Amino acid sequence: MTITRPATLNTTVAHVDCDCFFVSVELIDQPHLKGTPICVCGPTGSSGVVTAANYEARPYGIGAGTPYFQAKAMCPHATFIQGDFVKYGHKSFQLFEMLHKFSPNVEHTSIDEGYIDLINLDRIYKMSHTELMLKIQQTILEKLQIPVSIGYAPTKTLAKIASKLNKPYGIAKIDHTNLAEILRITPIKEVCGFGRRIQIKLKYHFSIHTLADYVNADPTFVKAQLGLPGLIIWHELQGTPLTKLTNRDAAPKSILRSAMFPHKTTNHDFIRNWLVGRLEEAIKKLNNHNLKCETVGVFLRKQHPDKVETTTELPEPTADFTTIKNAALNLFDQIYNPQQLYRAGGVFLHNLSPQNKEQLSLFEQPLTTNLADLLNHFDKILGKNTITTTAGAKYKKDNANPFNNSY
Known part of the structure; x- marks a missing residue:
């Protein structure tokens, strides 16, 4: 069977992978x-x-x-x-926060890699996908000092393969001009989802060594041997997108939002607004997973590894933004020292449990008074962080444009 392709192979997704x-x-x-x-x-x-x-x-x-x-x-x-690994977590959060500025649909697959939905971005930024990939790569290096390799293609499976082609600090595209050659020279071990057991089965039982061998196999045979996941990969390797990006993680057991400050500071209002911005992110995630928390914590980091932190138990589990914010700011006032330089800070939510309530609907249910629910809902219908609190806006204002020189 020859390789079959869709009528067009438009690049719709990019895989961003940090180098080391x-x-x-x-x-x-x-x-x-x-x-x-x-x-x-x-x-x-x-x-x-x-x-x-x-x-x-x-x-x-x-x-x-x-x-x-x-x-x-x-x-x-x-x-x-x-x-x-706390430091790596801070940098990872900054990375994905930046990727979200380029595209509203970003999938986190690990601490150092993820996918970006490219659909319509060429129109939004008025540049080709090639130019946009270069801009994303350069912006991440300039603002975060992290080199990344990027692959973009018609499907997630091909985009991940493409991101490995020109490492380190490379950009690669897979489309109709090079797909057949890429499949011919790429071993099956390069496919995410083909573990060691499957590789042995394909190579030694069926003489399938390359991706070209795999896509030339009969789809009925593929499904019989590897099931529906194997058949999905078979189609995606030929340019047919069957797996969508998802930007929702599994329900967390706790939520941490923290980051390094742009510079060491003693400024009370700056740190306070910074923490409120992080708290917004944490409570949005809490509500995205329909959870409530019972424990709130705040920490400030001085010179590594010195850290001061404190926690409090809420009167009852809640996802209410105002209740959690007031508790967090009280904790901040307890540990803040105006004579001390701080270099990082964060908030964390523990003892999570289900809210046992239906998802907010603007047209079908009464309007909730929960500010976090409102922010979440407007994120979905207007775009991420279109509406925010005053303190959150102060925290975010320098980061609104991915091409901004300040981060």
Whole structure:
């Protein structure tokens, strides 16, 4: 069977993948290490394993999962850094916040990669998808100091494959001009969803080694061997989009929203407004998952690793914005010291439980007085962060335009 394609192969989705994300974040604070082998290890340090190795360390055989003592023997002159996963979480949040400014539909797939819906963005930004990919890549590097590789294609499956073609810091497109060749040279291990067991089955039982081999297989055979997921991949590899982007995560057990400040500060109002902005994000997520919280916490970070934090129990579980905000600001006033320089801050919501209420509908149900519900609802019908609180607006105003030079 020959490769079949839709009549047109329009690029509709991009996959953004950070290059050596953990190492890239560490290089922001230690730029003198650039160009040298670097390994980020887990929280147990020398008794654990490597969680990330940069491109300079990989020729020595070091990769994610390599035990520390083996990596040290393979490359004694490498720099080994104990990972700061709170810091990586901060940078990841900034990354996806920036991607959301380019497109309202962004899917988070992990801490350092995700998909962007490209439909109509060429009209909005008045530039081609190629120009837009370059602009996104350059903006992320300029404002976050994180290099990313981007692949864009007609489907999510092809976009993820494309993002690996020109790493690091590359951009690649898959369309009708190169699809057949990409499928011919790409091994099946490059498909997300084909684990080791499936790879062995395809290669050694059915002599399917490349993506071209796979799409040339009969679809009835594909479905019989790999089920509906395998058939969806079969179609997506030929340019037919069958999986949609989703920007809703699984229901969380707790919610944390935090970030580094643009600069160290003692300014009470600045920190207060910053925390309210983060609290808006946290409560929107709380309501998106139809949850309420019983515990609210606030923390401020001074010089690493010094941190002050405090929590409080609410009178009863709630998702009400005003109630949670008042509790959080009271906590902030308890730990804030006007003589102290702070470099980061955040809020967290714990002890989550279902709200047991129906989703807000503007036309079918009475208008709620819950501010967080209103903000959520206007996000859906008008766009993300179109309407916000006054404090949240102060926090967001410098970040409204993805091409803005201040972040």
